[in-house]
Amino acid sequence: MEKLDAQQLTKKANELRVVCLDMIKEAGSGHVGGSLSAMDILTALYFNILNVIPENPNYRHRDRFILSAGHKAAAYVAVLAARGFYDMNLLKTFNKMDSPFGMHPDMHKIPGCDMSTGSLGHGLPVGVGMALALRMDGIKSKVVVLMGDGEIHEGSVWEAAMGAAHYNLDNIVAIVDYNKCCMDGPIESILNIEPIVDKWKCFGWSIREINGHKMEEILTAFKNLPDQRGKPTVIIADTIKGKGIPSVEGKYSSHYAVCSEDMLNECKLQIDNEE
Amino acid sequence: MFKKSIFPKDIAGMEMRGVFGKALAIQGEKHENLVLLGADAIESTRAIDFANKFPERSFNFGIAEQEMLSAAAGFALCGKIPVVAAYGFLISLRSCEQVRTDICYPNLNVKMVGTHTGLSMGPGGTTHHSTEDIAVMRSFANMTVIAPADPFELVKALDEAILHPGPVYLRAGRGPMPTIFSDEIIFKIGQSHLLREGKDVTLIAYGSMVAPALEAGEILLQNSIEARILNTGTIKPLDEKAIISAANETGAIVTAEEHNIIGGLGEAVAALTARVKPVPVQMVAINDTYCGIGPEEPLRQKHGLTIENIVMAAKKAIALK
Numbered sequence: 001m002e003k004l005d006a007q008q009l010t011k012k013a014n015e016l017r018v019v020c021l022d023m024i025k026e027a028g029s030g031h032v033g034g035s036l037s038a039m040d041i042l043t044a045l046y047f048n049i050l051n052v053i054p055e056n057p058n059y060r061h062r063d064r065f066i067l068s069a070g071h072k073a074a075a076y077v078a079v080l081a082a083r084g085f086y087d088m089n090l091l092k093t094f095n096k097m098d099s100p101f102g103m104h105p106d107m108h109k110i111p112g113c114d115m116s117t118g119s120l121g122h123g124l125p126v127g128v129g130m131a132l133a134l135r136m137d138g139i140k141s142k143v144v145v146l147m148g149d150g151e152i153h154e155g156s157v158w159e160a161a162m163g164a165a166h167y168n169l170d171n172i173v174a175i176v177d178y179n180k181c182c183m184d185g186p187i188e189s190i191l192n193i194e195p196i197v198d199k200w201k202c203f204g205w206s207i208r209e210i211n212g213h214k215m216e217e218i219l220t221a222f223k224n225l226p227d228q229r230g231k232p233t234v235i236i237a238d239t240i241k242g243k244g245i246p247s248v249e250g251k252y253s254s255h256y257a258v259c260s261e262d263m264l265n266e267c268k269l270q271i272d273n274e275e
Numbered sequence: 276m277f278k279k280s281i282f283p284k285d286i287a288g289m290e291m292r293g294v295f296g297k298a299l300a301i302q303g304e305k306h307e308n309l310v311l312l313g314a315d316a317i318e319s320t321r322a323i324d325f326a327n328k329f330p331e332r333s334f335n336f337g338i339a340e341q342e343m344l345s346a347a348a349g350f351a352l353c354g355k356i357p358v359v360a361a362y363g364f365l366i367s368l369r370s371c372e373q374v375r376t377d378i379c380y381p382n383l384n385v386k387m388v389g390t391h392t393g394l395s396m397g398p399g400g401t402t403h404h405s406t407e408d409i410a411v412m413r414s415f416a417n418m419t420v421i422a423p424a425d426p427f428e429l430v431k432a433l434d435e436a437i438l439h440p441g442p443v444y445l446r447a448g449r450g451p452m453p454t455i456f457s458d459e460i461i462f463k464i465g466q467s468h469l470l471r472e473g474k475d476v477t478l479i480a481y482g483s484m485v486a487p488a489l490e491a492g493e494i495l496l497q498n499s500i501e502a503r504i505l506n507t508g509t510i511k512p513l514d515e516k517a518i519i520s521a522a523n524e525t526g527a528i529v530t531a532e533e534h535n536i537i538g539g540l541g542e543a544v545a546a547l548t549a550r551v552k553p554v555p556v557q558m559v560a561i562n563d564t565y566c567g568i569g570p571e572e573p574l575r576q577k578h579g580l581t582i583e584n585i586v587m588a589a590k591k592a593i594a595l596k
Contacts, residue, residue: 064352107381115352116381119372125342126377129349129357132334133310137353156373159342166337 006215033254068123069148085112121154165204170226181252212237296321363389363405393533395449397571410538424485473503477521491585555595
C-alpha cells in the first residue's frame with residue numbers, strides 16, 4: 001500500500017470517524033469520546049507509520065501495536081478494517097452476540113491485533129517484553145503502545161516506564177492520548193497527571209509533544225526515531241475528547257455514550273465544512 | 276535433539292528451590308528460546324543457576340512483579356518461552372490480574388514458577404506465605420496448575436510444563452522434601468500417581484502433604500484400614516478418572532494440602548465427586564486463617580497439617596460412608 005500523506009490521512013480519519021460513530025449508533029452505545037480523540041493517531045499509524053501487512057498479519061518483522069487503552073476499540077477495529085485486515089461489513093456486528101468486535105479488542109478474534117487489551121496499565125509492560133524479545137532476535141521492528149491519559153494513573157505504567165529506560169529500549173514508542181478527560185470528570189479534578197512531560201523525562205524517556213489531531217505533527221513525531229539512542233520515546237499527544245462532534249468535544253461525559261442520529265449528522269456536517 | 280539428562284545430579288534431599296534452579300539451567304540448554312524473568316529474587320528463587328549460565332536470556336525487572344508478568348506475555352507473543360520465577364504469593368496475588376488478563380485470557384505460553392510456597396517461608400509470616408495461590412491460579416481458564424511432591428517430580432514437571440503450550444503455574448516449594456520418586460518417574464500433566472493401592476479410603480495429596488499421607492497410610496494399615504494413596508501433582512486439570520475410580524472403589528476420600536481449605540484440592544475433589552459420584556470427602560488443610568509466625572514445620576503442625584489429622588480424617592470419612 002502507498003503510504004497516505006497528511007492531507008489524505010485527514011480525509012481518511014474523518015471517513016473513519018463516521019464509520020466508527022455509525023457502529024456505536026447501531027450498537028446502542030460505546031466509547032465515543034476516546035475513540036474520536038485517538039482516531040487521527042490510529043489512522044496515521046496504520047496508513048503511514050506502522051510496517052504491517054494485512055495479508056500476513058503475523059509477519060515476524062512487522063511493527064507491533066498495542067491499544068493499551070483498549071476501550072478505544074471502536075476506532076481501532078474500524079481502522080484495521082479500512083486498512084484491509086478484514087471486511088468492513090463485519091463492523092456491523094460490533095458489540096453484538098459472538099461478534100469479533102466488542103468494547104475491548106481480542107487478539108484471537110481480530111486479524112492484525114497484536115494483544116488483547118481492555119484493563120488499563122497493561123499495554124506498556126507487555127510492550128516492554130515484546131521490545132526485549134525483538135531486540136534479542138535482532139529484529140528492527142518498533143513496538144508502539146497507545147495509552148489513555150487517565151491510564152497513566154496505574155502504577156504498572158510507571159513500573160514499565162522504569163523498565164524500558166533501564167533496558168535502553170529505544171525500539172518502543174509510547175503515545176499518551178491526552179484528551180484531559182477521565183470517566184468521572186476532567187482528569188485534573190480526578191487525579192492530576194501534570195507535570196506530565198517532567199514525569200516521563202525524569203523516568204528516562206525522550207519526549208515529543210504534538211497536537212494529536214494534526215497529521216503533519218503526528219507523522220513528524222515518528223520521524224527519526226529513536227529520538228535519543230538508547231532511550232524510549234513517549235509522544236504526548238494533545239487531543240480533544242469526542243473530537244469531530246462539536247457539541248460533545250471536550251466533554252468527559254462522552255467517555256461512554258449513546259451516539260444519536262443527530263450526533264452522527266453533526267459529525268458529517270463538521271467534516272463537510274472542513275473540506 | 277537434546278540428549279542430556281534433564282535431572283541435575285544428587286538432587287535427593289536438596290532444597291526444592293535449588294533443584295528448580297539447576298533443572299532450569301538444564302532446560303536452558305534444551306530450549307534456546309527459553310528466557311528467565313525475575314523480580315529481584317533471582318538469587319533467592321535459585322534461578323541464578325540459569326542466569327549465570329545464560330545472562331543474555333535473563334531479565335531482572337526489579338521489584339516490579341506486575342510489569343514482569345505482563346512483560347512475560349510480551350516475550351511469549353514474540354516467540355519466547357518465558358519462565359517467571361518469583362515467590363508464589365507475588366505471582367498469584369500481587370500480579371493476579373496480569374496473570375489473568377495478559378497470560379491466561381490470550382492463552383500465552385508463559386511458565387510461572389512460584390517458590391517459597393505454602394508455609395515454607397515460616398517466620399516470614401503471613402505476608403510471605405502462599406496459601407491461596409492454588410485457589411487463585413486454578414480459577415483461571417486456560418491455566419495448568421502443578422505442585423510437585425519431591426525433587427524428581429519437580430524436575431520432570433518443569434520439563435513437561437515447558438513442553439506444554441500454554442500458561443502453567445508450578446508451585447515449587449522452598450526447602451527440602453522427602454524423596455518419593457526417582458529419575459524414572461513418569462509425569463504427565465493431568466495424571467496422578469498411584470502410590471499405594473487400597474480399598475477402604477483414598478488419600479489424595481500434592482506437594483508437601485504427600486509424604487505425610489504415605490505415613491498416614493502406614494498407620495491406617497496397622498489399624499487394618501487399607502488406604503489408597505494418590506499423588507495429584509497436577510491440580511488442574513485434575514485426574515478425574517483416577518478420582519472417580521477412587522470414589523467408586525473405596526467410597527471415601529481424604530484430601531491433604533498445604534493451602535487454605537477454600538479453593539484448593541479439597542474443594543476441587545469435592546466438586547467433582549458431588550457431580551459424578553458423591554462420597555464422603557474430608558479435607559486436611561489450613562482452616563481459613565492466616566498462619567502467623569513460626570518455624571516452617573511447627574507452623575504446619577500448629578495448623579493441622581499432620582499425619583495424625585490425615586489418619587483421623589480417614590477414619591471419619593470411612594465412618595460417614
